[in-house]
Amino acid sequence: MSELLNFNYPPESATERVTLFADVILPLPLPKLYTYRIPYEMNDDVMVGVRVIVQFGGKRVLSCIVADIHENAPADYQAKYVLDVLDDKPIVTAPQLKLFKWIADYYMCTLGEVINAALPAALKLSSESRIQLHPHYNPEEDELILAAQEEKIIFALQNNQALTFTEVSTLLQGKSYHKYIKSLIQKEAIIIFEQVSEKFSPKVVKKVRLTEHFVQEEGMLEELFNQLTPQPKQLDVLLNYLQLVPVHQDINLNYKGIEKGALVNNPHLSASSINTLIKKGVLEQFDQVVSRFPMEKDPQQLPMALSEHQAQAKDEILGLFKEKDSVLLHGVTGSGKTEVYIDLIKHALESGGQVLYLLPEIALTAQIVTRLMKVFGDKLGVYHSKFSDNERAEVWQGILAGRFQVVVGVRSSVFLPFHDLSLIIIDEEHEASYKQYDPAPRYNARETALVMASYQGAKTLLGSATPSIESYYNCKTGRWGLVSMTRRFGEAQLPEIELVNVREEQLRKNMHSHFSGKLLGAIEERLHREEQVILFQNRRGYAPFISCDECSWIPKCKFCAVSLSYHKYNNELRCHYCGYHERMPHDCPACGATSLKSMGFGTEKVEDELKLMLPNAEVQRMDLDTTKKKNSYQQIISDFESGRTNVLVGTQMVTKGLDFEKVSLVGILNADTIINFPDYRAHERAYQLFVQVSGRAGRRGKQGTVIIQTRDPKQPIFHKVQTNDYQSLYDHEIEERLRFGYPPFTRMIRITVKHDDERNAENAAIVLAKDLADRLGKQQVLGPEVPYIFKIRNLFLQEIHIKLPRETTNLKAAKREVAQAIFNLKLLPDFKSVRVVADVDPM
Numbered sequence: 001m002s003e004l005l006n007f008n009y010p011p012e013s014a015t016e017r018v019t020l021f022a023d024v025i026l027p028l029p030l031p032k033l034y035t036y037r038i039p040y041e042m043n044d045d046v047m048v049g050v051r052v053i054v055q056f057g058g059k060r061v062l063s064c065i066v067a068d069i070h071e072n073a074p075a076d077y078q079a080k081y082v083l084d085v086l087d088d089k090p091i092v093t094a095p096q097l098k099l100f101k102w103i104a105d106y107y108m109c110t111l112g113e114v115i116n117a118a119l120p121a122a123l124k125l126s127s128e129s130r131i132q133l134h135p136h137y138n139p140e141e142d143e144l145i146l147a148a149q150e151e152k153i154i155f156a157l158q159n160n161q162a163l164t165f166t167e168v169s170t171l172l173q174g175k176s177y178h179k180y181i182k183s184l185i186q187k188e189a190i191i192i193f194e195q196v197s198e199k200f201s202p203k204v205v206k207k208v209r210l211t212e213h214f215v216q217e218e219g220m221l222e223e224l225f226n227q228l229t230p231q232p233k234q235l236d237v238l239l240n241y242l243q244l245v246p247v248h249q250d251i252n253l254n255y256k257g258i259e260k261g262a263l264v265n266n267p268h269l270s271a272s273s274i275n276t277l278i279k280k281g282v283l284e285q286f287d288q289v290v291s292r293f294p295m296e297k298d299p300q301q302l303p304m305a306l307s308e309h310q311a312q313a314k315d316e317i318l319g320l321f322k323e324k325d326s327v328l329l330h331g332v333t334g335s336g337k338t339e340v341y342i343d344l345i346k347h348a349l350e351s352g353g354q355v356l357y358l359l360p361e362i363a364l365t366a367q368i369v370t371r372l373m374k375v376f377g378d379k380l381g382v383y384h385s386k387f388s389d390n391e392r393a394e395v396w397q398g399i400l401a402g403r404f405q406v407v408v409g410v411r412s413s414v415f416l417p418f419h420d421l422s423l424i425i426i427d428e429e430h431e432a433s434y435k436q437y438d439p440a441p442r443y444n445a446r447e448t449a450l451v452m453a454s455y456q457g458a459k460t461l462l463g464s465a466t467p468s469i470e471s472y473y474n475c476k477t478g479r480w481g482l483v484s485m486t487r488r489f490g491e492a493q494l495p496e497i498e499l500v501n502v503r504e505e506q507l508r509k510n511m512h513s514h515f516s517g518k519l520l521g522a523i524e525e526r527l528h529r530e531e532q533v534i535l536f537q538n539r540r541g542y543a544p545f546i547s548c549d550e551c552s553w554i555p556k557c558k559f560c561a562v563s564l565s566y567h568k569y570n571n572e573l574r575c576h577y578c579g580y581h582e583r584m585p586h587d588c589p590a591c592g593a594t595s596l597k598s599m600g601f602g603t604e605k606v607e608d609e610l611k612l613m614l615p616n617a618e619v620q621r622m623d624l625d626t627t628k629k630k631n632s633y634q635q636i637i638s639d640f641e642s643g644r645t646n647v648l649v650g651t652q653m654v655t656k657g658l659d660f661e662k663v664s665l666v667g668i669l670n671a672d673t674i675i676n677f678p679d680y681r682a683h684e685r686a687y688q689l690f691v692q693v694s695g696r697a698g699r700r701g702k703q704g705t706v707i708i709q710t711r712d713p714k715q716p717i718f719h720k721v722q723t724n725d726y727q728s729l730y731d732h733e734i735e736e737r738l739r740f741g742y743p744p745f746t747r748m749i750r751i752t753v754k755h756d757d758e759r760n761a762e763n764a765a766i767v768l769a770k771d772l773a774d775r776l777g778k779q780q781v782l783g784p785e786v787p788y789i790f791k792i793r794n795l796f797l798q799e800i801h802i803k804l805p806r807e808t809t810n811l812k813a814a815k816r817e818v819a820q821a822i823f824n825l826k827l828l829p830d831f832k833s834v835r836v837v838a839d840v841d842p843m
Contacts, residue, residue: 021070036082131157153190221247749801755835764798775821
């Protein structure tokens, strides 16, 4: 849609009609819905869930979602009119609106923030100020005295219907353009308006077909051959078309035609000949809207013969679904959980329902989608942030239209417009990636999916080899069902896990940079046997920081309280929190010495050193730096699957659910940094990471090996990993959490106070903490305290932690008190500019 909007709506008709008002959700962080009046002629068009265009403020034009329709005019302001309706039917369903309201309430944010996160960008509207010639101004006849820059603008507008302010600035080569626009408005030569344009556009392909009478009328095709005999190139085009579209066998095939590019692809055919035939009326060209997700309509159904243990797990899950809405599938790595998921999806589709298959990382979708496409074909939709805006909008529209019955996606998939969900699968349910941190809404997709399922009467299956403590607690207390798979699929065995003491290796001078002799020898052995290796290092970049050997200077981020990480590939120092970067210095800015050394190591350094030590190895890296492009995940995984790469170095991305046949060795290079982290979940997460990455080894027949490098092999967590003793981990963690009051026995809210002045942030946090303690009780409020990283993006941080006992707290009432305390703080003159962020259930 692109049109000049009239902000002064025409007078009402004198005819008596019902006056209706719409409460709309604006994509802004507003605490309340805003009410607009519906013009009489739009009464039948405006529905709950459709998008409408409204004017908000002076000349700001926004698209928003209708949340309610009623006859009550707002008491505190005069309602403006709805300007236009964008949809014939709702694009947001009733169950979605209910879920969005729950998200806003539970995670202490606004509905506008939820809508902003939920809708694909292509379904939103962009609004930008533009200028055009005044309708009454004629440059040819009206004699206005114009400055040279004003004449440039008028001349450009004569050749263009409208110009944006940015285009005017470019036209005047960066000179101040506002005064010239203002002058032209005063001279009534131009006007300013808001042009609103819808971003979503379907994919269109150009096709050609024979003009209808050549097919329908008898003898016309033979006559056409005779006419084109003197034109051999045009005749070749016609023959090629008839070969690809055999209309002589079925004239209906001509209706669909063929993509123009398919004819041009033939090197013996001339593109100009095709265009000539179109001009002559022999061929006609037309546009056809096609899907961005071309999949086989009749997929090859793979044999889904479940093993005895998989079939037993499936039957147990279906049995528990008769009694409980949620079931946890606790299956060791390589036990074949995905095959069980696929069988359950088929069962759900046979009942006519929809299925959502949630994954924690985009990296997993490449392998999973390939497997699911072979089973479900064009019923399958894929949804994640690496897709373009139009691709995500197409999935959204496809679900509304009933085209996609199964959707595979990451956390944002919980916002999709399902209307008949029967099953939600949450794979790797323990993953922290399901939690959104910034911006709001700071939701957890796992918890949101459970609520979504309850609203739609769906069942939820959560799967993991290393369940979160909270999920396992829900099973132990009888809230959820529990099914266990303790054996790997087929003949595969769990890997053998070996610990290497790095201290002892250094004393024996058996360390080769960051590789122990044992690990390096094991890699060489696997490469000799044409097997594959995965190396896990939980830091990206070349080195965590650099330091001057003489004066110990360490470069810091200008905007965050962290050191800059060295990235050798780009020869730059980069902040992993705000993105600030600068060139790697040649000498120390503090003392001038040239002895700058990298300290520690990241995935880039591991890759670099491994290529030097093992020149015959094909090494590839998978981390945030190498997976920024749309298809980079898929390419890296494809290279490893096909054997073009035999060593894969990566961060947490390589730990999650990937399945490679020839991986027989996994190396964990620096285990201690994961264990010794100041967080109550540190041991739980360390166990999960070690077990998950270990699970990539030996998934087909032969037992794999895992080598863990550590300076403290006596850490109790390593014994639990070696024996795959999740129960022991759970028993220890649940006892500690009960003792110190952590989830699942409490609900937590982390309040972060931010300001560019350190003292102001501290004072605001002290005032807020006191108010919260008065409202909730001193025992429930911890802090304020300075976090481990106390400055990010030039804002100083203070944190307050609220612990609310799960059994005795009215959570809604407590959140109201928290919201009121934050509101009161913002009313104080000294703290108006302080930012306060509430994060419910922080991870």
